Amino acid sequence: MNIRAVIADDERLMREQLRARLAEVWPELEIVAEAKNGIEAVELTTQHRPDLVFLDIRMPGMTGVEAARQIGQLAAGDDDWDGCEIVFITAYDQYAVEAFEQGVVDYVLKPAERERLALTVERIRKRLAQRAASNEAPPVAGPDMQQLLQKLALQLNPGSAPQRLRWIQATVGQSIQMIPVDDVLFFISDEKYTRVQTATIEALIRKPIKELLEELDPNQFWQIHRSTLVNTQAISGVTRDLRGRQLVSVKGHHEKLEVSRSFTGLFKGM
Structure with a gap:
């Protein structure tokens, strides 16, 4: 090799x-x-x-x-x-x-x-x-x-501990809401916005995945795709589709989240 x-x-x-x-x-x-x-x-x-x-x-x-x-x-x-x-x-x-x-x-x-x-x-x-x-x-x-x-x-850089994000200020319809980070099931980004999904709310923010990664606790939120972060506490299971791709199921939501090849090692044995 x-x-x-x-x-x-x-x-x-x-x-x-x-x-x-x-x-x-x-x-x-x-x-x-x-x-x-x-x-x-x-x-x-x-x-x-x-x-x-x-x-x-x-x-x-x-x-x-x-x-x-x-x-x-x-x-x-x-x-x-x-x-x-x-x-x-x-x-x-x-x-x-x-x-x-x-x-x-x-x-x-x-x-x-x-x-x-x-x-x-x-x-x-x-x-x-x-x-x-x-x-x-x-x-x-x-x-x-x-x-x-x-x-x-x-x-x-001693003393430079990052301040963990605790609340998300997001647009929900015509209003702005403060969403506790612990309530977020996952984040999914496109070119302009990031979708914030809870069990009851779908909201939009302009903060990209890259910035969220630096502000969220890596023990709680895992990146599973270049555009997706998932709350590990919300993961209910991981399955494979007919093409062999890993799909993450989350509690309280029907959507399945694709795991890109770069992150398949997160779910060894699946």
Whole structure:
């Protein structure tokens, strides 16, 4: 299997060292591009659609954590690309390493020593092979990744905990109503509006899915499609249709919500 990768680090020497070490321990890996910052990393990922992106956590302008979030949104919105594995490049930090070892992403410790990198590469290759065998997309846009990114963002910027959205101010007919977030069954977006669906109300807001993702609790609301967020507390079941697509049923509503391929891993075993 030909694996393609992008490397992103604001230090040129670190990029060169990582490229050289990867050539030693993973000679068949193809480095298709190198980025000097997070913005370039997102642009190059958009251009090349690699299987793997190495992201330095601390970069000026846009951190690796912010870049990973953007790449997740890119994968969620692209029907022709399932996304990529994320590997963070970091100086030793016990808290971060413990977070990485939850298995959502992998990491490379600076400096990239050959023996340590070989262990990381072994884990990455095994993960890629398992996903290929199960035809499962990487979890780059899944709730586990979102939780990890929020945890790492807090570590980079202590005290910057996001304010969770508790109420939705939405248009219902000719009036504006305040809808408790806990009452929302799901959100579905089109090009201009996002539909807010409760058991009794259908309303419209102008806030896109991307902004909602940043403001809602990722433990409560899962993205299951580039245009759909569902309240996990409202999920009553998951079935498959004749085409093999996963469909989510919600309590108190007849509509079934399609799960795109990028998010099928959320409902393993179905």
